[in-house]
Amino acid sequence: MWETISQALAATMTVMNLVALSAGGIMGIIVGIIPGIGPMVGMVIILPFTYSLPPNLALSVLLGIFCGGYFGGGIPAILLRTPGVPSSMITSLDGYPLTQQGEAQLALSAAIVGSFSGGIISVILLMLMAPALSKVATSFSSPEYCMIAVFGLVVVLVMNRKQIARGALLTALGLWFSTVGIDSGTLVPRFDFGSVEMQNGLNVAPMCLGFFGIGQSLLLLERKVLQTESLALTRRALDFSKIFAVLKYRMTLLKSGVIGTMIGLIPGTGSITASFFSYYEARRSSKNPELFGQGTPEGCLASEAGNNAVPAGAMIPLLTLGIPGDPIAALLLGIFTVNGIFPGPLLLVKEPVLIYTIYFSLILINIVAFVTLALFLRPFATIIRLPSAIIAISVMVISLLGIYAMNLNIFEMGVAIAMGIVGYIFLRLEWPIVPWVLGFVLGPIIEQRLRESLSISRGDPMIFATRPISLSLVIACILIVIIPMVIDWKKNKVAKG
Amino acid sequence: MGNNEKRAPQGPNPDSHIHDLLSTVLGVFAATLLVTLKLHIDEPAADYPFYKGPKIFPILVLAVMVISSLPSLYRLIRTFGSGRWWLDGYGWPNKPAVVTLMLVLFFLFGITWIGVEASVLAFMSLSFLVLGYRRVGVNLLYPLLYTIIIVVLFKYALEIWFPEPLMFGLFGV
Numbered sequence: 001m002w003e004t005i006s007q008a009l010a011a012t013m014t015v016m017n018l019v020a021l022s023a024g025g026i027m028g029i030i031v032g033i034i035p036g037i038g039p040m041v042g043m044v045i046i047l048p049f050t051y052s053l054p055p056n057l058a059l060s061v062l063l064g065i066f067c068g069g070y071f072g073g074g075i076p077a078i079l080l081r082t083p084g085v086p087s088s089m090i091t092s093l094d095g096y097p098l099t100q101q102g103e104a105q106l107a108l109s110a111a112i113v114g115s116f117s118g119g120i121i122s123v124i125l126l127m128l129m130a131p132a133l134s135k136v137a138t139s140f141s142s143p144e145y146c147m148i149a150v151f152g153l154v155v156v157l158v159m160n161r162k163q164i165a166r167g168a169l170l171t172a173l174g175l176w177f178s179t180v181g182i183d184s185g186t187l188v189p190r191f192d193f194g195s196v197e198m199q200n201g202l203n204v205a206p207m208c209l210g211f212f213g214i215g216q217s218l219l220l221l222e223r224k225v226l227q228t229e230s231l232a233l234t235r236r237a238l239d240f241s242k243i244f245a246v247l248k249y250r251m252t253l254l255k256s257g258v259i260g261t262m263i264g265l266i267p268g269t270g271s272i273t274a275s276f277f278s279y280y281e282a283r284r285s286s287k288n289p290e291l292f293g294q295g296t297p298e299g300c301l302a303s304e305a306g307n308n309a310v311p312a313g314a315m316i317p318l319l320t321l322g323i324p325g326d327p328i329a330a331l332l333l334g335i336f337t338v339n340g341i342f343p344g345p346l347l348l349v350k351e352p353v354l355i356y357t358i359y360f361s362l363i364l365i366n367i368v369a370f371v372t373l374a375l376f377l378r379p380f381a382t383i384i385r386l387p388s389a390i391i392a393i394s395v396m397v398i399s400l401l402g403i404y405a406m407n408l409n410i411f412e413m414g415v416a417i418a419m420g421i422v423g424y425i426f427l428r429l430e431w432p433i434v435p436w437v438l439g440f441v442l443g444p445i446i447e448q449r450l451r452e453s454l455s456i457s458r459g460d461p462m463i464f465a466t467r468p469i470s471l472s473l474v475i476a477c478i479l480i481v482i483i484p485m486v487i488d489w490k491k492n493k494v495a496k497g
Numbered sequence: 498m499g500n501n502e503k504r505a506p507q508g509p510n511p512d513s514h515i516h517d518l519l520s521t522v523l524g525v526f527a528a529t530l531l532v533t534l535k536l537h538i539d540e541p542a543a544d545y546p547f548y549k550g551p552k553i554f555p556i557l558v559l560a561v562m563v564i565s566s567l568p569s570l571y572r573l574i575r576t577f578g579s580g581r582w583w584l585d586g587y588g589w590p591n592k593p594a595v596v597t598l599m600l601v602l603f604f605l606f607g608i609t610w611i612g613v614e615a616s617v618l619a620f621m622s623l624s625f626l627v628l629g630y631r632r633v634g635v636n637l638l639y640p641l642l643y644t645i646i647i648v649v650l651f652k653y654a655l656e657i658w659f660p661e662p663l664m665f666g667l668f669g670v
Contacts, residue, residue: 165566165568168561172562173562175561176530176559186541186551187542190555193537214601221597221628389628392597393621397621410608413605414605417601430509451549451554454553
């Protein structure tokens with residue numbers, strides 16, 4: 001155990017790893033600050049470059065962008081009421097009023113301290129929960145894995161229940177995209193439409209890069225996201241006296257970090273939900289709930305602690321079950337599999353040094369992001385002034401060339417452009433796109449486990465109802481569909497009557 | 498209502514027929530694939546039972562697509578003449594997005610024909626021109642600097658091979 005920890009510490013503290021996580025963290029802050037870009041786009045841009053790196057370095061870069069993005073996202077939310085990442089919308093509820101009152105430094109201190117604390121609390125919870133969940137998962141077989149993946153998709157659909165038909169349609173579309181290419185079980189080509197290139201299947205990198213990188217850039221060109229010439233910041237660095245002022249909300253920090261982690265580990269829920277629940281719990285338990293929405297640092301702190309706890313929370317199902325809970329975790333899964341590492345219950349036994357390196361890197365990323373923003377707040381905040389068109393065009397060029405660099409394949413650039421068009425349409429219509437991504441990523445897992453399960457039972461689907469854990473998951477799937485429907489029905493009845 | 502107010506950004510109209518039309522198109526696409534499945538998935542060489550075969554999963558997901566699109570198809574047929582086609586306040590189709598998309602396609606072919614350096618430079622300069630920029634700094638200097646960074650990063654730092662431009666062959670270079 002101690003030997004593993006010392007080896008992991010040594011791997012974490014290598015110059016290359018420190019450079020990787022610092023570069024990732026700084027890039028994350030930059031993409032988080034730019035409204036309309038965010039950590040997902042930042043990660044897909046960098047993804048092709050990370051395929052040639054050792055897994056610990058690749059994960060340090062990507063996790064750096066993931067966490068750094070949430071650190072950065074709060075800045076435009078507080079200064080301009082324009083969230084850099086969607087979850088920072090909740091931060092703007094109190095952050096922007098504080099800026100208007102001349103307390104931008106207090107709001108930013110609360111947000112940055114919140115992000116830092118949420119990140120650290122969630123890593124500690126990840127270290128405690130992952131081994132326990134792994135032990136439970138060792139008793140899992142194909143039916144359980146199949147049902148966990150299905151459960152993830154059902155949760156995502158329920159989260160988008162206002163557009164449930166569209167969500168189901170996009171989930172199935174993502175699942176269908178995952179079937180394109182040669183079927184690994186029977187070696188039969190499927191849906192290749194006569195193209196040899198299509199027989200290789202559709203890789204996650206060009207699909208996600210097109211969908212988010214190009215699709216989001218096209219939307220950015222169209223929407224001309226708010227640009228500003230003025231910034232309500234007079235100091236270059238964060239005012240450290242304000243940091244001490246917000247530390248009195250210790251319980252809010254702790255609760256928000258725990259809420260964010262728990263929400264992060266539920267597939268498909270995402271950082272907006274984490275911010276939302278953390279904020280409302282902070283308001284519910286606050287001594288001054290009437291100040292929420294008027295400008296209280298406690299609101300900024302709760303929201304940011306909640307959303308920055310999500311990355312480590314999302315790592316729990318990924319590391320222990322091999323099932324990504326959100327699109328960003330899906331990209332991380334790609335890094336593992338490219339390096340011949342298959343996340344699951346045995347990962348903690350087979351690759352303990354890598355796992356502990358990830359834990360320590362996550363802690364360091366949070367420290368790097370905190371220190372960077374605390375010392376260079378204003379230089380980073382001025383990024384908001386960059387014109388969106390310049391950002392969008394630059395993102396498109398580097399995205400497409402990054403895709404080419406992965407396999408030296410121009411066809412995959414074409415796939416990325418085609419997915420960019422599809423992504424633009426769905427983003428423009430504001431359809432729920434998370435189900436599409438999760439469908440595409442979970443498709444191969446569900447298909448393989450479904451066929452294995454049916455092979456065990458010789459074609460009898462009742463296998464899912466005869467094993468206790470898979471039956472529990474079937475019941476859980478049914479309940480999470482029915483309970484919100486009943487709640488909505490009751491609400492409608494009360495509203496009408 | 499003034500012209501500026503009309504152009505003010507407004508979110509998508511959830512009741513627009515555009516949503517139902519897209520759902521229906523996707524549903525019809527899935528139904529077509531289901532009907533013509535034999536053309537898209539060959540029979541495996543070995544005699545697999547259906548539950549182990551390559552068709553079971555695609556049939557399931559395509560069926561879900563068809564079923565999910567049925568409410569939209571119903572709404573589209575029932576209210577087709579009501580004229581609810583307005584989507585949002587950003588125009589349809591939007592010029593910057595469409596023109597940039599066309600330029601991206603030229604960029605893709607440009608890599609093969611004129612090389613990555615000329616392609617990146619031309620794509621960025623033309624895109625900024627189309628997007629309304631008329632400054633040397635943005636239209637020329639920034640694309641030039643970005644191209645240099647791209648070439649140094651991809652060609653020299655990462656040692657990525659790019660195809661020889663076909664134009665060179667045409668002119669015997």
